Amino acid sequence: MEALRIIKDEHRNLWRIATTVDLVADEIEAGSKIDPQFFTSVFDYIEQFIDRSHHPKEDDFLFRILRTRSAEAAAILDRLQTEHRNGPENLTRLREQLKSAAGGELNNAAFAAALRTYTQGLKSHVGAEEKEVIPLAREMLNAADWAEIDGAFLNNEDPLFGEKAKAEFRELFHRIVSLAPESVGLGAHSTGRLQPSAAPNKAEVVLSVSGMESCYGRIKALKGISLEVRRGETVALVGANGAGKTTFLRTLSGVQPMSAGSIRFYGEDIGALRSDMRMRRGICQSPEGRQVFGPLSIEDNLRLGAYTQPKSQVESDLDMVFSMFPILKEKRRLPAGTLSGGQQQMLAISRALMGRPKMLLLDEPSMGLAPLLVEEVFNVVKTLKAQGMTIFLVEQNAFAALAIADRGYVLETGTITLTGTGQELISNEQVRAAYLGM
Numbered sequence: 001m002e003a004l005r006i007i008k009d010e011h012r013n014l015w016r017i018a019t020t021v022d023l024v025a026d027e028i029e030a031g032s033k034i035d036p037q038f039f040t041s042v043f044d045y046i047e048q049f050i051d052r053s054h055h056p057k058e059d060d061f062l063f064r065i066l067r068t069r070s071a072e073a074a075a076i077l078d079r080l081q082t083e084h085r086n087g088p089e090n091l092t093r094l095r096e097q098l099k100s101a102a103g104g105e106l107n108n109a110a111f112a113a114a115l116r117t118y119t120q121g122l123k124s125h126v127g128a129e130e131k132e133v134i135p136l137a138r139e140m141l142n143a144a145d146w147a148e149i150d151g152a153f154l155n156n157e158d159p160l161f162g163e164k165a166k167a168e169f170r171e172l173f174h175r176i177v178s179l180a181p182e183s184v185g186l187g188a189h190s191t192g193r194l195q196p197s198a199a200p201n202k203a204e205v206v207l208s209v210s211g212m213e214s215c216y217g218r219i220k221a222l223k224g225i226s227l228e229v230r231r232g233e234t235v236a237l238v239g240a241n242g243a244g245k246t247t248f249l250r251t252l253s254g255v256q257p258m259s260a261g262s263i264r265f266y267g268e269d270i271g272a273l274r275s276d277m278r279m280r281r282g283i284c285q286s287p288e289g290r291q292v293f294g295p296l297s298i299e300d301n302l303r304l305g306a307y308t309q310p311k312s313q314v315e316s317d318l319d320m321v322f323s324m325f326p327i328l329k330e331k332r333r334l335p336a337g338t339l340s341g342g343q344q345q346m347l348a349i350s351r352a353l354m355g356r357p358k359m360l361l362l363d364e365p366s367m368g369l370a371p372l373l374v375e376e377v378f379n380v381v382k383t384l385k386a387q388g389m390t391i392f393l394v395e396q397n398a399f400a401a402l403a404i405a406d407r408g409y410v411l412e413t414g415t416i417t418l419t420g421t422g423q424e425l426i427s428n429e430q431v432r433a434a435y436l437g438m
């Protein structure tokens with residue numbers, strides 16, 4: 001039932017966008033200026049992703065097969081498919097209303113009302129699929145049906161929803177987050193690009209940790225951790241509060257003493273190296289709680305991230321992160337403390353990137369962020385992964401982390417209790433009960 005996981009993921013995104021549009025509608029009604037670029041990015045996303053990929057995928061596979069298995073499904077599917085068909089027309093009308101509103105022919109209140117009518121429609125559509133269609137599908141479809149549906153949904157070559165299309169959708173989503181007002185998104189005026197590229201090579205072991213122990217006084221926080229990360233992999237470490245995730249990252253980067261065990265990075269034993277020497281080897285961390293240097297300017301924060309790097313490459317690396325997050329460029333002379341939470345998170349990740357990581361460590365990057373930004377953080381991680389970056393991701397948001405991870409480890413009070421591919425762990429009963437609340 002992979003297809004259902006994908007559909008539910010896409011619903012979550014759609015819901016986040018609808019909620020964001022509602023919040024922006026409130027602001028418009030309260031007198032904010034209408035930003036045509038932001039709305040165009042939203043409408044483009046819905047048109048290209050929802051109307052051209054999400055709905056047809058449902059129609060052609062899930063709905064078509066469900067019709068043959070359940071007479072009861074016909075009525076609800078008829079209604080939903082009519083809504084699918086009307087999608088493009090509703091969107092065209094909304095684009096026209098945007099034009100009138102931007103031109104002053106339609107007042108803000110009327111435009112806000114049109115937006116809300118539209119998002120209401122989206123939400124009730126998603127709600128009906130979640131509450132009626134998905135449960136029915138779970139009940140009525142057999143293994144062969146799921147094999148056919150899942151096969152189609154997981155077809156990475158498909159021009160409409162394969163890997164290449166997904167990278168484009170991530171780019172479109174990134175544009176929305178970049179253009180959304182600061183209260184809900186990053187709040188830039190120019191959009192950035194995530195620029196996905198080369199496929200990773202998964203052969204070589206980059207990091208090999210064996211028997212790692214670490215203590216706070218007499219309390220052993222890590223009780224013999226062994227794990228491995230390969231080049232180009234995204235590996236997630238998930239676990240409850242206080243399990244020792246941050247302690248593991250701190251011990252790995254050398255700011256917390258290791259009392260037993262070994263760490264090999266690209267074959268070299270680095271367990272005795274100072275933290276700055278590990279950073280020079282390419283272990284760069286975006287710390288828990290972001291920890292940007294508040295009084296320093298954004299640009300100086302970024303330059304600090306590059307202090308182990310040759311000067312000659314710093315300017316071009318700055319350009320690289322500025323092209324991803326134009327808001328950081330716009331505000332580069334301001335103190336980092338003036339940034340919103342989401343902007344600070346992007347700064348913390350960018351600062352780590354300035355160190356040219358051979359392995360990027362991320363400690364709870366989605367913590368405390370607005371829903372649209374949570375999605376964006378994972379989009380950024382996916383893009384870095386697509387560029388071939390090796391990533392070690394620690395998250396309390398276990399579902400989102402495991403969903404993008406190649407492999408994962410479950411940590412419980414200082415001990416690794418489970419390991420497997422991201423998908424295996426997501427479907428593991430124990431993990432679902434303990435971390436996914438299912």
Ligand SMILES: Nc1ncnc2c1ncn2[C@@H]1O[C@H](COP(=O)(O)OP(=O)(O)OP(=O)(O)O)[C@@H](O)[C@H]1O
Nearest residue numbers: 216221239240241242243244245246247248288396
């Ligand atoms: N500075 C410290 N002094 C003493 N004990 C600490 C210290 N930092 C963490 N601990 C303890 O070590 C254990 C692991 O903490 P750690 O912060 O690594 O967990 P975590 O998995 O990152 O949790 P969270 O999800 O809350 O970030 C916990 O029992 C915690 O109370």
Ligand SMILES: [Mg+2]
Nearest residue numbers: 245246247288
């Ligand atoms: Mg932590």
